[in-house]
Amino acid sequence: MTYDVAIVGSGFSSIALTINLLEILPPSASIAVIGDDPGFGRGTAYRTEFYLHRLNVPAARMSVFADRPDDFVDWLRARGKPVFADDFASRGDYGLYLRDTLASRLRPRERRARLDFVRAKAVACDTCPEEGITFVLDTGTELHARNVVLALGVGSAGLPISPERIDRRARRRIIDNPWRMGWFSRVKHDDEICIFGSGLTMIDQVLSLRARGHRGQIRVLSRRGLVPHPHPIRRAAPVATELPDGGEISTILHALRREVKNGADWRGVVDGLRPKTQALWQALSTHQRSRFLRHALAWWSIHRHRIAPDVFEQFNELLKDGTVKVEAGFLRSIRAADGAGLTIEYRARGEQRIVCLHADWIVNCTGMERAGIGHSPLLKEMCDRRMIAMDELGLGISVDRKSRVLDPEGEPRPGFFAAGALTAGQFWEITAVPDIRVQARDIAEAIADEVRLALPPAARIA
Ligand SMILES: Cc1cc2nc3c(=O)[nH]c(=O)nc-3n(C[C@H](O)[C@H](O)[C@H](O)COP(=O)(O)OP(=O)(O)OC[C@H]3O[C@@H](n4cnc5c(N)ncnc54)[C@H](O)[C@@H]3O)c2cc1C
Structure with a gap:
């Protein structure tokens, strides 16, 4: 038929x-x-x-x-x-x-x-x-x-590193798709975990691990080390910012920042954009869109895709007690460690310093492709x-x-x-x-x- x-x-x-x-x-x-x-x-x-x-x-x-x-x-x-x-x-x-x-x-x-x-x-x-x-x-x-x-x-996006830089023996300790929940059963309560990506998926996975009794150190690495903001407990009213026509991405961002400087709640300003985001995007040239993706995407994501306030609170407690640490840097290599587990090498953002981390597991939370x-x-x-x-x-x-x-x-x-x-x-x-x-x-x-x-x-x- x-x-x-x-x-x-x-x-x-x-x-x-x-x-x-x-x-x-x-x-x-x-x-x-x-x-x-x-x-x-x-x-x-x-x-x-x-x-x-x-x-x-x-x-x-x-x-x-x-x-x-x-x-x-x-x-x-x-x-x-x-x-x-x-x-x-x-x-x-x-x-x-x-x-x-x-x-x-x-x-x-x-x-x-x-x-x-x-x-x-x-x-x-x-x-x-x-x-x-x-x-x-x-x-x-x-x-x-x-x-x-x-x-x-x-x-789902892959790890931010070319496959040749990942030691073959390290692969079985890399969780490519954390949404296949079976991986939790392989993790021991004290295992050290390194998560790549610091967005919404990372927060979901950290809280799931802790709820299953995991208490080992979790290190989170992303290019900018930015974590999603929470929604406010009482929602701010959306603010309709006057934006330049057509415009460039920098002038749009400037207008939004000015609104916040003049006293508007930034969440209201971001929410006020929602009904016109598609039209704004369509009015941008390809060059301007690609500038947005290159320079503003990470900032956009944490301000626009916010999380429930109580979920943020739970995550924040883990940041405060130091059992979860978020770092900014660029992944360079993943090797099987001499003893057990993995050695992860990254360059700290804005520095030449190379940092080596040990982890028992790597979890890819880099999100949507x-x-x-x-x-x-x-x-x-x-x-x-x-x-x-x-x-x-x-x-x-x-x-x-x-x-x-x-x-x-x-x-x-x-x-x-x-x-x-x-x-x-x-x-x-x-x-x-x-x-x-x-x-x-x-x-x-x-x-x-x-x-x-x-x-x-x-x-x-x-
Ligand atoms: C963890 C998570 C939380 C989210 N939370 C929210 C939220 O709170 N609020 C909100 O508004 N949005 C949320 N979103 C965003 C949004 O709602 C989802 O991304 C939405 O599910 C997108 O649906 P989709 O059908 O376009 O894509 P998908 O959900 O990716 O579905 C695509 C489907 O197509 C199937 N498929 C692929 N190729 C083929 C093929 N060749 N033949 C047959 N089938 C195929 C796949 O198996 C899959 O089932 C969330 C997204 C994620 C990932």
């Missing part, structure tokens, strides 16, 4: 799209979700069951529907979880909310579009005039669809076949403002979309729920228009 829509990927972008499509597609339509993640919709972010893994966005902004902002808060309250709009719920609860929301859209079987969850990985892709796009799956079958959404997410499509054999193949192109900065794939995938000539192909962080080149601010949910609704509406147009005229009116 040929599906009306195929969504490739099974994380938040995919479930948000599916829920919207089930709401607006006619019952005659069919949707296939191709995904290798059995916990559909949860992905790395919302699969966790550890209570300290909390959302970093207040509950009132986490509804899967932009036009029904209370949906998640109502869901929590209906389950007896007292919550205020500004609270930071657990990510595990959010995963359950997504599951329940999908289930509720699946109940009226006869009045909704058909949905097939195809547990597989798409490994190759081709176009065909009658059947739209064909995906080859790792199960050895093919799947055809007239409309397609690529919602594959972006991979900001280098495009390298993680996905499917996307690489599509790129080679000129079905897609990378965006100018190599953050993901090239799409237009309607999230339509562009070919290397910059032409959109009808019915071919991408969602989520893969589209960061066009939107920048498209990695969190408040932005992806808007994009998901827009794509679902565009696809519903295509599906209705393909129906015979009588069925269109019905």
